[in-house]
Amino acid sequence: xxxxxxxxxxxxxxxxxxxxxxxxxxxxxxxxxxxxxxxxxxxxxxxxxxxxxxxxxxxxxxxxxxxxxxxxxxxxxxxxxxxxxxxxxxxxxxxxxxxxxxxxxxxxxxxxxxxxxxxxxxxxxxxxxxxxxxxxxxxxxxxxxxxxxxxxxxxxxxxxxxxxxxxxxxxxxxxxxxxxxxxxxxxx
Numbered sequence: 727x728x729x730x731x732x733x734x735x736x737x738x739x740x741x742x743x744x745x746x747x748x749x750x751x752x753x754x755x756x757x758x759x760x761x762x763x764x765x766x767x768x769x770x771x772x773x774x775x776x777x778x779x780x781x782x783x784x785x786x787x788x789x790x791x792x793x794x795x796x797x798x799x800x801x802x803x804x805x806x807x808x809x810x811x812x813x814x815x816x817x818x819x820x821x822x823x824x825x826x827x828x829x830x831x832x833x834x835x836x837x838x839x840x841x842x843x844x845x846x847x848x849x850x851x852x853x854x855x856x857x858x859x860x861x862x863x864x865x866x867x868x869x870x871x872x873x874x875x876x877x878x879x880x881x882x883x884x885x886x887x888x889x890x891x892x893x894x895x896x897x898x899x900x901x902x903x904x905x906x907x908x909x910x911x912x913x914x
Contacts, residue, residue, distance in 0.1 A: 731769070732802050733776045744779050746845055751775040754836035754843070754894070759828070761890040767829040770812060773799065774833045778816045792817035822885060835891035838882050842898040875903055 730737050737745060752775050759766050777798065781790035792813050799809045815830045822834040840846035879899060886892050 730772055730776070733772050736780065736798065737776050740776070740780070741782075744782060747779065747840060748775045750840050750843060750845060751833065751836045754839050755829075755832035757894065758832045758835060758839075758888060758890045761893070764828055766832060769804075770808065770815075770829045771833060773804075773808075773812045774815050774819075774830070775836075777812070778819050778833075778837070788817055788820050822887075824887060831887045832891075835886050835888050838885055839891060839894055839898070841882070842879075842895060842902045875906060 737748065740748065752771060755766060755771050755775075773795065777795035778791055779787065780794050781787045784790040795816050796809055796813045799812060804812075811827065811830065815825075815827075815833060819834065819837060822838070825831050825834070879895065879902070883892055883895055886895060
């Protein structure tokens with residue numbers, strides 16, 4: 727695992743599934759950036775990945791997570807611009823507006839793409855069993871049919887900002903469909 731630097735203590739506070747999610751975001755962002763060989767702002771990416779769901783159990787967690795991130799980053803002495811970038815990225819991570827900041831675009835796209843990797847699928851399905859506030863069981867019953875899964879893939883593709891992210895989604899399509907079929911047999 728790569729060094730998380732100043733963010734290690736915050737990472738350690740996360741629930742196990744959020745630790746996996748955060749690390750996946752970092753890895754997927756690196757995977758997206760590798761194709762066009764663009765440079766990511768490592769600290770910004772790590773800050774967004776670890777802090778964006780830090781208050782995941784709160785109502786409107788994007789707001790409380792953004793405020794928490796701002797206080798943490800101020801305490802750690804990051805620049806005002808860095809703090810504003812991370813704050814706004816976390817505040818908007820549910821709606822994922824278009825951005826010119828390559829690192830933030832990778833973060834937003836990786837947050838979507840996580841759903842299509844094996845651990846992301848298992849994480850979502852695991853939330854069914856632990857009674858997360860979202861009704862994941864109802865959601866997955868609704869989209870489990872191939873037509874609906876394909877429609878969900880199309881909806882997510884429209885949200886992706888970067889061309890490389892769309893290529894990754896296409897590569898994950900079959901794995902995603904097969905994973906859902908397997909989990910459907912196990913759970914339902």
